[in-house]
Amino acid sequence: MRYLSLTAAPVAVAVALGVAVLLHLSSGGSPALASHSCPNTGSPFGPFEIETYEAADYRDVYARTFELAAFNQLFPEHGxxxxxxxETGDRAAGSGQVVEPYIPPVLLKSMGFLESGWAQASYVPLVDYGEVGPVLSSHDCGYGIMQITSGMQNISGVPNLDQAMIGSHFGFNIxxxxxxxxxxxxxxxxxxxxVGARDPAVIEDWYYALWGYNGFAFSNHPLNPAYQPTRVEFSCGAADDGFGHDRTQYPYQELVLGCAQRPPxxxxxxxxxxxxxxxxxxxxxxFADPLKIENWIPCSYSLDCAAMDIPTPNTNHEDPxxxxxxREEVLGEPVIGLSSAGVSIELPPDATSSGLAFDVLNSGSGLLGFQVLTDAPWLKAAAPVGVALGGDLGGDVGTVQLTVNTAGLAPGPYTGAATVNSLYPAGTPHTFVVDLVVVEGAPTPTATPPPAPIAVSWADGNSSGTVDLSDALA
Structure with a gap:
């Protein structure tokens, strides 16, 4: 049974657009949903419709995925x-000193819980652990376990490949x-x-970066009069642990650091x-003097921030x-293939056939998230994003439903294609070809699938998998 209990306060959306309330989850209760305000965050077409997978062993899989992300070991090959x-060093060092990518893993784990309760898939409708269903999306179009909004603007109705991976695959989201x-x-x-010497290994030095992740806004200022000046620290732990649990009473960075200390x-x-x-x-x-509001105003509005520099509260706290x-041990090694190379169909003018479909297969392991793009105005995919599971996760295929509409087409032959793309595994896109003939007086639409394609092996410097013979010979 999917675990629904979070602390009784709003989930913050992970973007630098200020504090936005995603949903309210009462302990043991159900989320209270709000109507979406996606146009306010650059998505005039509203939320994307994206299928995703909620990990069955979420506790271990998500924890290990956060750790891989912290060490930049998830997808370093994809910019x-x-x-x-x-960057590191004091203010005088500027941007001249850098170290290898590293984020204390506990910060990502804490952020992921505050953003979504460690959930990639929807609460309403409820997608249980180990199942496929709609991605978790907020009222302002934040998606998945980290509630990603930046870069997720829906301006065409069809997600690009990066957006598809963020919505369909928890690893890309994290x-x-x-x-x-x-x-x-x-x-x-x-x-x-x-903070201090800007040492990424020191957890406290991430204070301002955490503030900025949710918006370097006054709503996240620790001296905001909306917050009790003598407040106890925040906790994601048991309600009777003696700490605070109302998220509305804390700035975002205090939520993250408090949750890191007192886990859910x-x-x-x-x-x-x-x-x-x-x-x-x-x-x-x-600390109080640099954090004065009169120092925050020029920093926030004029980018004059030196007066807000603070020392590190404790330089000894590092994530062990x-x-x-x-990555392969945690996420598996998916191998993409299609159930068929294509289909031939005859239709009369001004007709519609919605019975065409093919399956995206994952003959490897783990989760395969994919995007579907069609290249002809008369050919549409019902859902532009899907997932296929490896045998270790149950082997569910991703079925792609296609619609052919001959409105406005003159009699004659046409060729269109549905192209399946993914970033994991990377490699040659897979194509399902639709050969259409528009015939005056054609009978009731019929589809004649070709013989099953022959699978051949392919490999390149990044990945391996299978493609149809027609693709390999193209």
Whole structure:
């Protein structure tokens, strides 16, 4: 049974557009949904319709995926999903000193829980663990486990390949969240303040990057009068642990760091080991003075941020996590193929046939997320994004439903194609060809599939898989 219990407060959306409320989940209850406001975040076509998969062993799989992302070991070969090198040093160092990509894994785990409750798929309708269903999407078009909104604008009705992977595959979703956070880190010192010596290994030094991830807005300012000045620290743990649990009473960075220290419980077990962290002491002038609102205003509006620099509250807090598994061990090694190379069909003018379909297969292991694009105006895919599961996950195929509409077509032959793309595995796109003949007075639409294609092996420098013989000989 899918676990629904989160703390009784809003889930924050992971974008630098300010604080947006995603949904409310009461402990043991159901989420209260809001009508979407996607046009406000650049999506005039509303939310994408994307199928995804909720990991059966979510506790282990998602934890290991967060750790891979923290070490930039998910998809470093794909620029949009790779964590950049991180700038380091005091303000005088500028952008001249960099270190290898690294984010303390506990921060990503905490953020993922606050954003979604570690859920890639929808709560309403409920997609259970180990099942396929709609992606979790917020009222302002944030998607998946990290509630990615940046770069997810729906301006055409069809997601591009990056958007398809973010929505369909939890690994790409987490990787993009890590890349966004790293980008917020690298805004310092030019346009954001810094903490201490900007050491990525020190958890407290991520304070301003975390603030920026959710929006460097006054709603996340620790001295905002909306928050109690003497508030106890936040907790994602048990309601009776003596700490605060109302998310509306804390800025985002305090939520993340508090959750890192006091992890959520699932079936009586914590999702990760508690990580000691020290917040800036707002009663100490070393922190309170730089954080004054009169320093935040020029930083926020004029990018003059030096006055907000603060020392590191404690330089000894580092995440002890050691990367123990490879990407392939956690995500599997999917191998893409199609159930058929194509179909031939005859239709009269001004007719529609919606009975065409083919399956996307995963003869390897793990999760395969894919995008479907058609190249003819008379050929449409019912859903532009889907998933196919390897045998270790049950072997579910991704069925692609196609519609052919001959309205406005003159009698004669036409050829269209549905192209299936994925970033994992990478490689040659797979194509399903539709040969259409528009015939005056043609009988009731009939489809004659060709013989099953012969699968052949292919390989390149990045991946391996199977393609249809017709593709291999093209």
């Amino acid at each position: 949009g999903f790779a964590t950049s090198n991180l 990787a993009r969240g890590a890349a966004i956070l790293a980008g917020k880190w690298n805004l310092s010192p030019e346009v954001r303040p810094i 419980l699932r079936v009586g077990e914590q999702l990760w080991e508690p990580q000691e962290v020290h917040l800036p002491d707002l009663a100490d002038p070393a 996590t050691v990367l123990a598994l490879t």
